[in-house]
Amino acid sequence: MVSRARTSTSARMSTSARIPVWEDALRQHGYRLTAPRQAVVEIVAESGRALNPTEIYDRARVAYPRLGLVTVYRTLEKLEELHLVQRVHRPDNCQAFIAGVEGHQHLLICQNCGRVQYFSGDQLEALIQRVEADTGYQVHDHWLQLFGKCGEC
Ligand SMILES: [Zn+2]
DSSP, rough: OOOOOOGGGGGGHHHHHHHHHHHHHHHTTOOOOOOOHHHHHHHHOOSOBBBOOOHHHHHHHHHHHTTHHHHHHHHHHHHTTSEEEEEEEEEOOOOOEEOOOSSSSEEETEEEEOOOEEOOOOOHHHHHHHHHHHHHHOOOOOOOOEEEEEETO
16 A cells, blocks of 8 residues: 555644644653754754755754764654654765655755755556556555755755
């Protein structure tokens, strides 16, 4: 079965509304929210662009200059574990992270500025059925990222 979740209203949560929700989720999972961790959470929650750990580090250090890169990695790991962020692959081959949305969504990534947008809808059914028939695989899920240039670039 291919997941077919459609865009839900909760997926449209504004970026600033995300911060308290994420902080609650982290606390509920026993993660102590220190000032440096909080600085990382805020940067990732508020960004509409996929950021790699170094970019997050540079931005979060503005709010918390003594931040360490290890804290960035650990916080990202925890956010990923709680499905609050998604890992995306950028054309420059570096791992980047973006605030996730609920449900099954596909990603559009601007190769120029890194802006990320989600879109839903699956017209992949026919393709998946053909691939299954050709290969004997049973497809359970898929992960789609489209790269290009955003409307503002
Ligand atoms: Zn762009």
